[in-house]
Amino acid sequence: MAQKATKTLAASNTARLNQTLYLTLFIHGIFWLVRGLLFRSTFTRRSLLLYLVLSSPQLLIQFLFERQSRPKLNDAGAIQRAGEDLEAKGLTEYMWDVVYWTYGVIFFAAVAGDWSWWLWTVVPMYSAYAAWTTYTGMTGGYTDAAGVPQPEAATSKRQVKMEKRGGQKVSYR
Incomplete structure (x- = not known):
């Protein structure tokens, strides 16, 4: 079972990329069928320009995913x-949001x-x-009455446990 993680990642990437490709073809195909056949009179140059400009981020992200995440096989398979x-x-998660929102x-x-x-x-x-x-989370996000940001007092796990037990006890010998 050598390289099990690599094989698992390659299989999940292939499945997700194939699913995304089929969904992209389906959604864009619906657009062209509905706008080209049913609403032909309202499909103008402006509509075509809007489609090309506003669907291009999704297509570029999908191309980027294909280049970076599609598994590469050698000659032996x-x-x-x-x-x-x-x-x-992080960024990958945000790019998936853009892809699905564009759909x-x-x-x-x-x-x-x-x-629309x-x-x-x-x-x-x-x-x-x-x-x-993200910015306000980095600055602490807490302000006092004067509006001055105040850092959060961090308590460690050890301090929390000690407080649950009744606080720190001092023993004298």
Whole structure:
């Protein structure tokens, strides 16, 4: 069972990337079918430009995921590189949010029309909110009556246990 973690990561990356590829083809296909066939009269150059500009971040992120996370195999069929973890926290998690939000916006734009592209403004607002909460979390987030930020007093696990037992007891010999 050599390299079990590598094999597991490669299998999960392959499954997730394949699922994402099929979902992307399905969502973009629905957009083109609905807007191209059913609402042909409202599908203008402006609609096409909005689609190209606002769906490009999702397509670029998916291309990035394919390049970095698709497992590489050698000539013998063994895993040469498993790729980056698609379940990683932080930026990868945020990029998945952008991908899934774009799917929803494209679907609503196909069904409801061009006004649905305004739903894309949620992404920059969320980014600003996340940056602000990260910034205030780093500064402590606590202010006194004068509005001056105060750092949080950290208590260790040992201190918490001692307080549960009734505080620190001094023994005299």
